[in-house]
Every structure is written in C-alpha cells, then in structure tokens.
Amino acid sequence: MMNLLMSVTWDVDPAIFHIGSFSLRWYSLLFVAGLFPVGYLIMKSFLRRENVNEALMDPMLYALLIGTIVGARLGHVCFYDPHYYFAEHPEEILMVWRGGLASHGGAIGVLIAMIWLSGKYGRKFGFDFMWLMDRLVIPVCFAGMFIRLGNLFNSEIYGDATELPWGFIFVRAGETVAKHPTQLYEASSYLLIGLFLLLLYKKCLPSLKKGTLFGVFLILLFGARFIIEFIKEPQVAFEQNMSLDMGQWLSIPFITAGIIILAISLIKKVPSASRNFSGTSARK
Numbered sequence: 001m002m003n004l005l006m007s008v009t010w011d012v013d014p015a016i017f018h019i020g021s022f023s024l025r026w027y028s029l030l031f032v033a034g035l036f037p038v039g040y041l042i043m044k045s046f047l048r049r050e051n052v053n054e055a056l057m058d059p060m061l062y063a064l065l066i067g068t069i070v071g072a073r074l075g076h077v078c079f080y081d082p083h084y085y086f087a088e089h090p091e092e093i094l095m096v097w098r099g100g101l102a103s104h105g106g107a108i109g110v111l112i113a114m115i116w117l118s119g120k121y122g123r124k125f126g127f128d129f130m131w132l133m134d135r136l137v138i139p140v141c142f143a144g145m146f147i148r149l150g151n152l153f154n155s156e157i158y159g160d161a162t163e164l165p166w167g168f169i170f171v172r173a174g175e176t177v178a179k180h181p182t183q184l185y186e187a188s189s190y191l192l193i194g195l196f197l198l199l200l201y202k203k204c205l206p207s208l209k210k211g212t213l214f215g216v217f218l219i220l221l222f223g224a225r226f227i228i229e230f231i232k233e234p235q236v237a238f239e240q241n242m243s244l245d246m247g248q249w250l251s252i253p254f255i256t257a258g259i260i261i262l263a264i265s266l267i268k269k270v271p272s273a274s275r276n277f278s279g280t281s282a283r284k
Contacts, residue, residue: 007165007166011171012026012153030146031147034145034146035061042142043136046138051278056125066113067112071108073100075108078105079246126275126276127274134211141191141217149183152187158170158175159181160233179233189228197216206279209272215264
C-alpha cells in the first residue's frame with residue numbers, strides 16, 4: 001500500500017488528439033521537435049559562430065531525418081526481431097507507423113548520413129566529418145531527450161519494479177506496480193551531457209581538439225545507456241537469459257569508438273574550430 005501511495009500513476013493518452021482515424025501522438029511531436037526547431041537552431045548557431053555557410057542546414061536536416069528514421073527502423077528489425085520481419089512479415093519492415101525504432105540503429109543511420117553529407121558538401125563548405133560530428137552531437141543529446149520523453153508518453157521501455165517514491169505505475173501498459181521510469185533517467189542524462197558539451201563548445205572552442213567532443217559524447221551517452229539498461233525490463237523475449245541485454249551489447253562498440261576517437265584527438269591535437277573561426281560570431 002505504501003508503494004502505491006508514494007508512486008506516480010501514469011495513465012496519459014499517448015495521442016494529443018484524434019480526428020477520425022488520424023491521431024497526433026506526443027512521441028511524433030517530440031521526435032520532430034528534437035530535430036526542428038531545437039536541433040536546427042542549435043546547429044545553425046554553431047555554423048554562424050564559425051562563419052560556415054548556413055546553406056548547409058537544409059541538406060543536413062534532410063540527411064538527418066532520413067538517416068535517423070531509416071537507421072532506427074532497420075536497427076529494430078535487424079537487432080531485436082529479425083525472424084519476425086525477414087522470415088514471417090517482410091512487408092512490415094518499412095511500416096514505421098506500427099512502432100519499432102532502435103536508438104542504436106538510429107545512431108548508425110546518422111553516422112552513415114553524415115559521412116555522405118561530408119563527402120558531398122564538405123569541400124564546398126569547408127568542413128570534414130569529424131568537424132561536423134563534434135558539433136552535431138550536441139543537438140543530438142537534446143533530440144534524444146525529447147525522444148525519451150516521447151517514450152514516456154507511450155508508456156514503453158520502462159524499468160524493473162521499484163519501491164522508490166518516483167516509481168511510475170504504467171496503467172496503459174497493464175502494470176499494477178511501480179516501475180523505474182527509465183525514460184526519465186535517460187532523458188535527464190542526455191540533457192546533462194548535452195549541456196556539458198555545449199558548455200565546452202561555448203567556453204573552450206579555441207583550445208578544443210578535433211574529435212574531442214565527439215569522443216566524449218560517445219563515452220558519456222552510451223555509457224549512461226549501458227548503466228541504465230541494468231534496471232530496464234527486457235524489450236524482447238530472447239533478452240531474458242542474457243547477462244547483458246541487446247542495448248548494452250550494442251553500446252559497447254560506441255563506447256570503445258569514443259575512447260579511441262578521444263585518444264586520437266588528444267594525441268594529434270588538431271584544432272577543432274573551423275578555419276574561418278575568428279573568435280566572434282559572424283553578422284548576417
């Protein structure tokens with residue numbers, strides 16, 4: 001009884017409103033808000049500060065949107081339920097509206113999209129892949145925060161049972177006991193990481209080395225994800241008997257890559273700032 005009195009009963013409709021068969025869901029709204037206007041405006045301020053042509057924003061936004069959605073969907077299909085999609089229901093692979101997006105797949109999709117963007121526009125606008133990722137990871141943190149809040153509204157990917165006073169009873173998921181609101185744990189960690197990286201960029205750009213922000217991002221964000229997964233309920237049946245779940249196994253390569261990238265950046269000591277950076281924002 002004490003647990004029920006001290007927990008949060010979460011019975012929020014995941015849809016903001018319904019018009020016939022159409023519904024606008026909180027998840028969709030928050031997903032889009034993470035990309036535009038929040039991510040768009042943050043990234044645009046970076047380009048302006050370093051005198052990089054802001055015309056880069058449009059192709060970057062399209063590449064990010066496609067890379068995130070396609071990567072997240074294929075990540076879910078390949079990592080979490082390949083037999084269902086490839087052997088039984090291949091026609092559902094592209095049915096994103098039926099649910100099933102994996103953040104690690106989204107991360108891979110974004111990396112591929114930004115490699116393409118750098119090859120296509122890097123010489124024209126004076127940047128390379130590592131320069132781009134050093135800046136992009138900051139709005140990605142805030143976008144990740146919005147997406148996890150969307151998961152909260154969907155009453156999904158929550159944690160194990162808890163007696164802590166901030167536990168959530170996810171009524172719409174059929175739960176009757178309080179569970180760890182791991183969506184909020186992840187959202188909070190992404191927010192703090194984003195603010196930390198933004199502070200480094202704002203205060204230390206002249207002395208930052210290329211790859212430092214990207215490396216720190218990979219270590220901290222996927223490190224936080226790895227830790228939080230210990231108290232998260234299994235997402236699919238095959239995770240039940242795993243010592244580490246799929247989210248943790250997929251986080252390890254990103255953490256490892258972050259350590260390598262950070263080490264290389266500190267050894268090579270290539271300045272992170274754009275060659276056009278003068279220490280002051282361009283007036284346009």
